């Protein structure tokens with residue numbers, strides 16, 4: 001078969017009647033599409049035995065679907081795809097932005113685009129932005145809409161793992177409990193599976209697969225932008241909890257007498273370090289002065305980076321607030337690696353040290369003292385973590401061929 005004639009959909013979308021052998025084969029293929037890897041790592045990723053993976057890889061090699069390269073030891077050889085037609089999509093919808101990532105399943109290059117109109121602009125607007133961004137990035141990969149294999153959709157709401165619908169969302173958005181936001185996107189890409197989850201869960205998954213969390217056993221990712229949320233990956237799996245509300249660090253109560261939060265509680269972390277609160281602090285301090293007031297968290301971050309002392313102080317204090325919440329979280333979870341991402345991840349040089357200092361003060365010392373201490377770092381993937389994680393997650397779900 002000439003290269004490029006193989007279609008990813010045909011290779012990895014199964015039929016309901018498929019035997020176990022076909023399922024395993026597709027599982028291995030999907031894992032290679034998520035990231036080319038050694039057979040040992042593919043076995044770990046797919047939870048299949050090494051013998052099963054090895055047999056499947058030999059078959060795929062004979063059929064010209066994969067190549068096994070590298071001249072070092074047998075274990076070190078990497079399995080990757082030959083030319084296959086297919087593109088995977090990841091979307092991260094935030095309050096004030098939509099970020100879309102696209103990657104051909106047979107290559108490493110990720111195309112990313114962004115719109116500054118997100119969930120807070122209403123569903124009609126963000127879906128329109130999202131569809132147009134997807135079409136653009138797909139075109140940039142040299143493929144077209146009919147080659148889309150899957151779409152991962154990260155949203156700023158908790159998603160019930162059993163039903164794939166919203167289990168809790170801020171009142172400020174035009175979404176409600178029980179809603180399947182992905183259905184709106186599916187209308188524009190008929191037949192393409194749209195897999196929805198909380199955006200911080202996907203960010204943690206992205207960081208675990210492609211960023212600083214590669215190979216780590218437990219990854220905790222805090223996304224701090226307009227809202228504050230977190231995702232947790234344990235042994236390669238996203239931990240969601242019974243209702244998809246696990247790791248909602250933004251709603252840890254830091255001060256029971258504090259400001260009322262959009263969730264209905266008082267004094268949540270989000271009321272202390274959420275984007276609107278940080279912008280408000282800066283604006284209030286400048287009342288009566290003839291200065292340009294920041295209108296967004298991105299503004300505050302930019303100003304802090306260019307030396308504005310007031311903005312720097314606000315972000316350093318936010319780092320301390322996040323560190324305090326992380327100290328409590330880490331005492332429960334004892335993760336291996338902690339990442340701070342979202343808009344505040346861009347100010348990591350200001351934030352990380354105050355956060356780490358609070359964690360050293362308030363979390364159990366054993367996490368920091370031994371041979372492999374817990375680390376706290378800025379997200380390596382930055383604002384792309386959620387979209388890249390969404391892309392990989394949806395690609396790796398077992399899809400049934402539409403009739």
Ligand SMILES: [Zn+2]
Pocket residue numbers: 250251261262263264265268270
């Ligand atoms: Zn809250």
